[in-house]
Amino acid sequence: MNAAIDQPDQPASVPAAPFLAADVGGTHARVALIQATQNAGRGVEVLAYRKFACGDFGGLAELLQAFVASELRAPVRHCVLACAGQLMGDEVLNDNSAWPIHLPSLRLALALDDIVALNDFEALGYALDNPLACSGRLLCGPDRPTDGPTLVIGPGTGLGAAVRLPGPAGGRVLTTEAGQMDFAPHSIREREILAQLAPDGGYLPYEHIVSGPGLLTLYRTLCSLRGETPWLATPEAVTAAAMACSDAQAAEAVEIFCAALGSFVGSVAMTFMASGGVYLAGGFLDSMFGLLERSAFEERFLHGRSVRAFLSQVPVWVTEHGQHGVLGAARWYLERGGTVAAASRHAVAGGPSP
Known part of the structure; x- marks a missing residue:
């Protein structure tokens, strides 16, 4: 399954390797493995994609680990989350979440170099001038x-x-x-x-x-x-x-x-x-x-x-919601490059991942 989204020039600090992008709502979570592309009008490519019911998992770490176990052949070191609610410090606050979302815990559980979060509808906003605007x-x-x-x-x-x-x-x-x-x-x-x-x-x-x-x-x-x-x-x-x-x-x-x-x-x-x-x-x-x-x-x-x-x-x-959330989150992440990485290191302070 492949999907593309136009992408502006990327900062040098943007990871060349595939990374995780997840759109996490109160009922469902959509997770994708994303690869930044070098095609005309740079973009992102969806290498793998799955939709999960949040109620089937005890926490977001278990849900993301299920995706990693079923879809990945090599480890990933970067992740961006589009979450219902607002990021306050290193936690996502939302009365409708299926479970608490704590970025440092997720980073450790998935052995990531960095993990960042944005609001799920903010992510959809970053997809507006691409497939969402044409559907x-x-x-x-x-x-x-x-x-x-x-x-x-x-x-x-x-x-x-x-x-x-x-x-x-x-x-x-x-x-x-x-x-x-x-x-x-x-x-x-x-x-x-x-x-x-x-x-x-x-x-x-x-x-x-x-x-x-x-x-x-x-x-x-x-x-x-x-x-x-x-x-x-x-x-x-x-x-x-x-x-x-x-x-x-x-x-x-x-x-x-x-x-x-x-x-x-x-x-x-x-x-x-x-x-x-x-x-x-x-x-x-x-x-x-x-x-x-x-x-x-x-x-x-x-x-x-x-x-x-x-x-x-x-x-x-x-x-339809579809893949727009994960694509918008990926666009936001890549557009910010080093700024995102710096913010994530501050948000999940505690040293490098094991």
Whole structure:
């Protein structure tokens, strides 16, 4: 399996040998063996790639070791991780992680020279001007390339978002925690849901509504409001029941989910004036594209204010996650070369690997 991504000139310190790139979410991890290439318009090549269920492993070290044991014929000395959450010191902090992620421990367990981490949606942002920008189905807005800031947003185990700002050398990607913004109800029904989930008032992030677990929360809350017992146990089951029109609460949960997603995406698009468009990434939304297309997403995305004229010119695509995360992480790693290596030595201080 091979995939390529355009790559700018690399600093001399970039490792010539293959390295690991992993895209680690709350539910799945995608791991690849990457080789920097010297082809026209330098790029990276995927030498091996696998997708794992995080719940099958006791920790990230065991997951990465499983990939190494099955796919590698020679040791690797470098690794870049795109992780849901934020890097604080030498740990990745995320309430939705399957397990703690501690860089020094991973470095020792895998006998690496260096290991570095970035946010998973930041990595997707670095793939925006490559395969991600050429894939997906148009959900709303004009179907044409535009200039300006570009957003990548994805509800999965959590709710991730990043923005790519145009500029020299491909621009700059900013990670965000937009999914932690306060949920703002737009209907009587949504106010009832908010009162049920936060009966004493206070903070309820969008992530608790607009995510896979959030969809299940919506379904269970609607069952409670109607005095019925929930019988669907997973977000996938809720989506399937809504598609089959076999459960009224499931159908309403999906409708509210899509509408709330539209409000959230529109608000973030307004914040960054995302004239370059919005990419909704992940298999979760891709699998329910028909429901999303028939929902109130577009109306809620456009909002009801003067900014509607601007937002109507912002294209919104739905795209599969695929290898974009590992490719974006590899691009970020190679673009930074020696800077990344220096940062990793500081982050995992304790001497060379054994």
